[in-house]
Amino acid sequence: MRIALDAMGGDYAPQAVLQGALMAKESFSKENKEIVLIGNQAIIHSHFEKLGADKNAFEIVHTEDVIQMGEHPTKAIGQKPNSSIMLGFKMLKEKSVDAFCSAGNTGAMLVGSLFTIKAIPGIDRPGIAGFIPKEDGRYGILLDVGANADCKPEFLDQFAVLGSLYSKYIFNIENPKVGLMNLGEEEQKGTILTQATHQLLKNNPKINFVGNIEGRDAFNDRADVIVTDGFTGNVVLKLAETFYELMEKRNFMDPFIELFNYAGVGGSPILGVNGNVIIGHGVSTPIAIKNMLNLAVQLTEAGIVDKIKNAYN
Amino acid sequence: MRIALDAMGGDYAPQAVLQGALMAKESFSKENKEIVLIGNQAIIHSHFEKLGADKNAFEIVHTEDVIQMGEHPTKAIGQKPNSSIMLGFKMLKEKSVDAFCSAGNTGAMLVGSLFTIKAIPGIDRPGIAGFIPKEDGRYGILLDVGANADCKPEFLDQFAVLGSLYSKYIFNIENPKVGLMNLGEEEQKGTILTQATHQLLKNNPKINFVGNIEGRDAFNDRADVIVTDGFTGNVVLKLAETFYELMEKRNFMDPFIELFNYAGVGGSPILGVNGNVIIGHGVSTPIAIKNMLNLAVQLTEAGIVDKIKNAYN
Structure with missing residues (x-):
């Protein structure tokens, strides 16, 4: 199971996000669960160094684009196809990850999910x-x-x-x-x-x-x-x-x-879209990030998307 | 200043209402404020006796009709023009009282006020x-x-x-x-x-x-x-x-x-009607009733109805 995490999303990103990822990784360690970070590799590496953590602990999908908290969602997702949020949805759509989590711009998460993985037919x-x-x-x-x-x-x-x-x-x-x-x-x-x-x-x-x-x-x-x-x-x-x-x-x-x-x-999961998407609180702390990742595991294991598809077919 | 109080309104009426009225009367004693009870005189008298209170402490407007808590407001006010709630509005309309309070049927209080004293022009x-x-x-x-x-x-x-x-x-x-x-x-x-x-x-x-x-x-x-x-x-x-x-x-x-x-x-006052009307909580305790009567005094003293009329003329 692979879970994509927007390293740049949230008021305390990337620091709090990376700390949360490290906490989750520890609880995942003996299981077949991977966290994939999306964000600026140099910044992520420097934060891991500051935290005394192994900078190679996670696969990183590099990007320099970020949709800021205050940006207009629809405009932003059009103008920043390589933002951490839009890359997350791209990976989710291509099924290279099983879930995508971000504590970033809520509107961009919502609109991004509707434009990329889209609503489940019938919803x-x-x-x-x-x-x-x-x-x-x-x-x-x-x-x-x-x-x-x-x-x-x-x-x-x-x-x-x-x-x-x-x-x-x-x-x-x-x-x-x-x-x-x-x-x-x-x-x-x-x-x-x-x-x-x-x-x-x-x-x-x-x-x-x-x-x-x-x-x-x-x-x-x-x-x-x-x-x-x-x-x-x-x-x-x-x-x-x-x-x-x-x-x-x-x-x-x-x-x-x-x-x-x-x-x-x-x-908070977005229910009814064609993939596991969770929106974190803007002020997410490391523990909140860790719990968001755990929630992503639960959604994936339960196969909630397929359960919804079955209900509407 | 005269305040009408529905003695029969509320889940614990008339007992709690009468206790509240006694408490308010005490605080009003040296001032020119009267509470007029509306309800079944015999029942009110027997409750005052049980409470060890003077049964002639209040002016009572007698009626045997009560709109129950579960009744359909519009039907009830049409069918029970002599209910304690409708008598309260009649007195308010005739200006024989300055305010009307009831912890009874909220819908009947609202609809009753709109049918009798009516909305202030412009509202x-x-x-x-x-x-x-x-x-x-x-x-x-x-x-x-x-x-x-x-x-x-x-x-x-x-x-x-x-x-x-x-x-x-x-x-x-x-x-x-x-x-x-x-x-x-x-x-x-x-x-x-x-x-x-x-x-x-x-x-x-x-x-x-x-x-x-x-x-x-x-x-x-x-x-x-x-x-x-x-x-x-x-x-x-x-x-x-x-x-x-x-x-x-x-x-x-x-x-x-x-x-x-x-x-x-x-x-809770109804604002925008042509008189001082307060709806009490269904579960009103004696203290709540006392405070509702105090609120009625405040509304009357502030002349809130005239202030609203002035704003819309």
């Missing part, structure tokens, strides 16, 4: 999956968390399937419960979007729909998969992150609150 | 204001938190004005900062709704627009007033309530976290 709009801690110590899945601000009911109906497959094959939850984020439990409540989506979910034989849930159900066990538009999902995910920061600042910490730390999960 | 859609704790110990305003699930840009533009007036005249914040809840800071980010709203807010001379904010800014000082559609606002408010419950369960408590307790504020 209108891939979604970004976020993870929401549950009080029983597990993670629930929230999607979309930002790929699609405006959604049609059909998109949310597909998110429900994508999230269910993820929950089943990665989290090993049989028959995962799907809830629709709404402002009330009754099926006629909500927006035009949630009302129409409710009907689709109710009649979708591929999922176990448990009905509408509310903001207050985010952390309880009413749903394993919470379906929502990318706008609402993004607001919820960022609120949950902020909540963690408020707790951390106060030293209010316990195993459940610790689950709110984005670094524990490492990244 | 397309009144909104429900929620309060969001800020790390510096103040409250920020979030609206709409559920009156309007689907919104047009013009509604959000009006929420910005309503929230600004509230912030200025109730919270005494000069030139309150208005932020638009979004999934990114750049003005082209977000949904069709937020993109169009951004342009209206930018050009609205009645407000101090500071731009888009994100979920992570809910509790910081970037904005005093956060404008959003009623769907997103509802999800955010319920998440914030859930945070509080999670903290309470763990005894993770400090003055800031304590601000998340809905009971401290007591209720």
Whole structure:
């Protein structure tokens, strides 16, 4: 198994990315898993020297182009075909790697994946999956968390399937419960979007729909998969992150609150594209990078892309 | 000043409501403030007896009709013109009271207000204001938190004005900062709704627009007033309530976290209707009821309805 990692992506790249890669490599050492770094070889080598690490520890795909955090995604991917992000997608498309991870420009990761490996046939709009801690110590899945601000009911109906497959094959939850984020439990409540989506979910034989849930159900066990538009999902995910920061600042910490730390999960997969793609948080620490690589291993081992393809064929 | 209180509204009514009324009365005792209870006189009297309170402590407007928590709002207000909620609005419309508070059926409170005292001319859609704790110990305003699930840009533009007036005249914040809840800071980010709203807010001379904010800014000082559609606002408010419950369960408590307790504020005003109306939380405790009555006093003293009328004339 080969996992490509954008060495230049993230606010603390390349230092934090390389440290994370070294940590992951250590845990991978006796297994058949390789990390391929994409980035400026001279810079990577000099950082490895500073870190006292073997500069030949990883295969490096050299490039001098980087898509910066603030760049316009669509423009950037057109203008920088040799950027670390676009090379990652090229390798993923050619199947020279099994997964691609980057904590770089989120928009470029999303648009890049749609332009290169593309959506799986039958999927209108891939979604970004976020993870929401549950009080029983597990993670629930929230999607979309930002790929699609405006959604049609059909998109949310597909998110429900994508999230269910993820929950089943990665989290090993049989028959995962799907809830629709709404402002009330009754099926006629909500927006035009949630009302129409409710009907689709109710009649979708591929999922176990448990009905509408509310903001207050985010952390309880009413749903394993919470379906929502990318706008609402993004607001919820960022609120949950902020909540963690408020707790951390106060030293209010316990195993459940610790689950709110984005670094524990490492990244958010794009579900519904034709390959394993994970977007890391811009502020990713070495531990977050390590966990993102572990997540890439899980996605690859579970064959989540094929499971999704099978569901839509 | 006379404040009408629905004695029959809320999951713990009438007991909790009457206890709250007694607590408020005590703090009002030397001032010219009266609480008028609306509900079943015999039941109210028997509860006062149980509580060891003077059964003649309050003026009571007797009725045997109650709109239950689960009833369909529009049907219920048509079928029960003598319900405690509809009598409250009748008194408010006739100006025999200055404010009306109920912890009963939220939908009936909203629809009832629109059918009786009606929206202030110039306001397309009144909104429900929620309060969001800020790390510096103040409250920020979030609206709409559920009156309007689907919104047009013009509604959000009006929420910005309503929230600004509230912030200025109730919270005494000069030139309150208005932020638009979004999934990114750049003005082209977000949904069709937020993109169009951004342009209206930018050009609205009645407000101090500071731009888009994100979920992570809910509790910081970037904005005093956060404008959003009623769907997103509802999800955010319920998440914030859930945070509080999670903290309470763990005894993770400090003055800031304590601000998340809905009971401290007591209720959510409907802004943009032609009278002071406050909706209490269904699970309102006596302290929450007391604080809702205090909030009613504040709204009345600030003359918020007239301030809004002036802004739209």
